[in-house]
Every structure is written in C-alpha cells, then in structure tokens.
Amino acid sequence: MVSTQRQQVPHLLADVRMVSTQRQQVPHLLALRARVLQPTAMRLLERLHSGRVILMDGAMGTELICRGARPGAECLELRNLTHPEDIWAIHQAYLESGAECLTTNTFQANSCALARYGLHDRLDEIWQVALHLAREHAGYQPLVLADVGPWPGPLDPDVDRAILRACRGADAVLLETWSDPRAAEFFAVMRGYPRIDANGPYVPLLASFTFRRSAGGRLETFSGVEPEGCVEPIEPWADALGANCGVDIDMDDLLEIVSRYRAVTDLPLFVRPNAGTPDAEGRYPRTPVALAAKLPALLDAGVAMVGGCCGTTPAHIAAFHEVIVARQVAPPSG
Numbered sequence: 001m002v003s004t005q006r007q008q009v010p011h012l013l014a015d016v017r018m019v020s021t022q023r024q025q026v027p028h029l030l031a032l033r034a035r036v037l038q039p040t041a042m043r044l045l046e047r048l049h050s051g052r053v054i055l056m057d058g059a060m061g062t063e064l065i066c067r068g069a070r071p072g073a074e075c076l077e078l079r080n081l082t083h084p085e086d087i088w089a090i091h092q093a094y095l096e097s098g099a100e101c102l103t104t105n106t107f108q109a110n111s112c113a114l115a116r117y118g119l120h121d122r123l124d125e126i127w128q129v130a131l132h133l134a135r136e137h138a139g140y141q142p143l144v145l146a147d148v149g150p151w152p153g154p155l156d157p158d159v160d161r162a163i164l165r166a167c168r169g170a171d172a173v174l175l176e177t178w179s180d181p182r183a184a185e186f187f188a189v190m191r192g193y194p195r196i197d198a199n200g201p202y203v204p205l206l207a208s209f210t211f212r213r214s215a216g217g218r219l220e221t222f223s224g225v226e227p228e229g230c231v232e233p234i235e236p237w238a239d240a241l242g243a244n245c246g247v248d249i250d251m252d253d254l255l256e257i258v259s260r261y262r263a264v265t266d267l268p269l270f271v272r273p274n275a276g277t278p279d280a281e282g283r284y285p286r287t288p289v290a291l292a293a294k295l296p297a298l299l300d301a302g303v304a305m306v307g308g309c310c311g312t313t314p315a316h317i318a319a320f321h322e323v324i325v326a327r328q329v330a331p332p333s334g
C-alpha cells in the first residue's frame with residue numbers, strides 16, 4: 001500500500017530519494033534542500049555532515065518523575081501546561097551541561113495517547129508550549145527537535161497529520177523509540193514528507209529505533225527487525241538514523257547496532273543510550289562516568305550525534321561533553 005502511494009508524494013521527495021543514493025555528495029544535498037530549509041534546520045543538517053559531534057540532551061520523562069510526575073497516572077506532556085517551569089528548568093540544565101540540541105516534551109503528544117486522559121483536543125496547545133519552552137533560553141540558541149514517539153493503536157493518517165502540523169516550528173522531527181520501520185515509513189511518506197504541507201518548509205526527519213536481545217540472543221526491535229532491516233524503509237526520507245533506549249541494551253550493544261547500520265548505509269548515525277534498567281526504587285544503575293567511558297568507541301564508529309534516554313541526567317550529558325571536548329570535536333560555542 002505504501003509503495004503504490006509513494007508515487008503521489010511531492011516532487012521534492014523524489015529529489016531527496018535521488019540524493020539519498022549519493023550521500024557522499026553532501027554539498028549537493030545541502031544546496032538542494034536549502035531551497036526550502038529554515039536556517040536552523042540547515043544548521044542541523046550541515047552539522048550532521050560536518051564530522052563534529054552534536055551533543056543532544058538527556059532524558060525528560062525520568063527528570064519529570066524526579067520532580068513528582070507519576071507516569072501512567074498522569075499525562076507527562078500535560079506538564080508543559082501545568083508545570084512549564086519544570087520543563088524549562090530541565091532544558092536549561094541540559095544546555096548548561098553542554099547540550100546544543102533539545103528535544104520537546106512531546107513523546108506521547110498524539111491524539112491517540114492524549115485521548116486516554118481526555119486531552120485529545122489539547123494537542124495543538126501542548127505542542128505550541130513545548131516548542132516555546134525548548135526554544136526560549138537566553139544566551140543559548142538550541143537546535144530544537146520535535147520528539148515523536150510511536151502511538152498506541154493502528155496507523156492513522158489523522159494522527160500523524162496532526163503531529164506533523166503541530167511540530168512545524170521545530171528544526172527537525174525526531175521519531176524516537178520506534179520499533180517498526182514500516183510504521184515510521186508510513187508516518188514520513190504517506191503524509192508527503194519532507195514538506196508538511198504544500199507551502200511549508202522542509203523539516204529534517206531523524207529516525208531512532210529501540211532494540212532488545214531476543215531469546216536467541218539476536219539484536220532486534222520489538223517488532224523483530226534487526227538493525228540492517230531498519231535501513232531500507234527509512235533511507236529514502238530520513239536525514240539520520242539512530243538507536244535509543246532499549247531493554248538491557250548497553251553501550252556495547254549500541255556499538256554493534258551502529259556498526260551494523262554503518263555497514264549498509266551512509267546516513268549520519270546517532271545514539272541515545274539509557275542509564276540501564278531501574279531497580280525497585282526507580283534508581284538507574286549506569287553512572288555518568290560508566291556511560292562516558294564507553295562513548296569514545298561509539299564516536300570512533302562514526303556516530304554524529306549523541307544524547308541520553310531514560311535515567312540519564314544533566315550529569316550524564318556533562319560527562320559526554322567532556323569526552324567530546326577532549327577529542328577536539330566539541331560543539332561550537334555560539
């Protein structure tokens with residue numbers, strides 16, 4: 001179904017497909033996309049191809065839990081409206097740790113998940129405030145990624161159309177913690193990516209998958225796809241490919257995933273490791289020092305962007321920042 005409707009996607013997507021087979025020709029790619037890119041989005045794409053590592057932020061959800069949020073009992077994305085000072089402070093702490101890229105507090109801000117809390121009609125409001133809270137930090141010019149997690153239930157064009165409309169003000173869209181590359185493809189292609197609407201800007205799209213070890217020891221997503229299998233469905237439209245979080249997935253596993261990605265694609269790669277599996281009290285075992293000790297191997301493998309997922313804190317991001325600076329591939333100061 002997807003492949004037949006691909007013929008209907010806008011002309012620019014055909015351009016991007018053509019270019020995606022010529023990833024080495026980066027200047028050409030950037031010139032092509034500059035026609036419709038916002039300046040900050042252009043800055044992000046240039047950095048992804050520059051060889052200088054981009055430092056992202058760490059977890060939002062577990063930081064909100066530390067501030068009293070109760071996952072499952074409440075909608076964490078509603079905190080954009082009820083506790084904006086907390087969201088802003090978390091973003092600010094990550095910027096002060098060296099992050100130059102912030103993700104919005106919108107992981108489950110889709111009509112399907114919001115409906116569980118009777119909030120389906122507040123999607124636009126939640127997104128608008130989330131983008132503002134990530135963008136506005138005096139003295140910093142963060143790149144803002146619109147965080148989009150997979151939604152419960154079947155694929156639904158109305159759900160992803162609403163999300164795409166809502167995240168127009170971001171520098172890029174981050175599909176995070178996805179398991180099914182065909183679902184990510186549906187999100188991107190069925191709605192006519194890369195343009196959100198006929199006259200809208202091009203918004204880069206980053207796709208990140210979550211892995212576990214199967215009973216047989218295979219690395220696979222929760223829908224049973226191995227790293228190589230994630231590439232073909234997303235390569236025509238994604239600007240970067242990543243791996244984040246996971247069940248009992250450590251930095252060595254991420255290194256394997258990245259290496260297997262790299263064997264079959266030239267897309268820029270990124271990782272957002274978690275801090276391990278929490279104990280009964282919700283404490284995460286992997287310290288900033290422990291995660292940072294494994295970062296050089298991932299950078300050696302060609303990772304272009306790194307941040308943190310569940311259980312990571314501003315201290316983890318600060319430890320990553322030290323590693324990146326020490327390798328003299330630090331983010332620019334301004």
Ligand SMILES: [Zn+2]
Binds near residue numbers: 244245246274309310
């Ligand atoms: Zn996570």
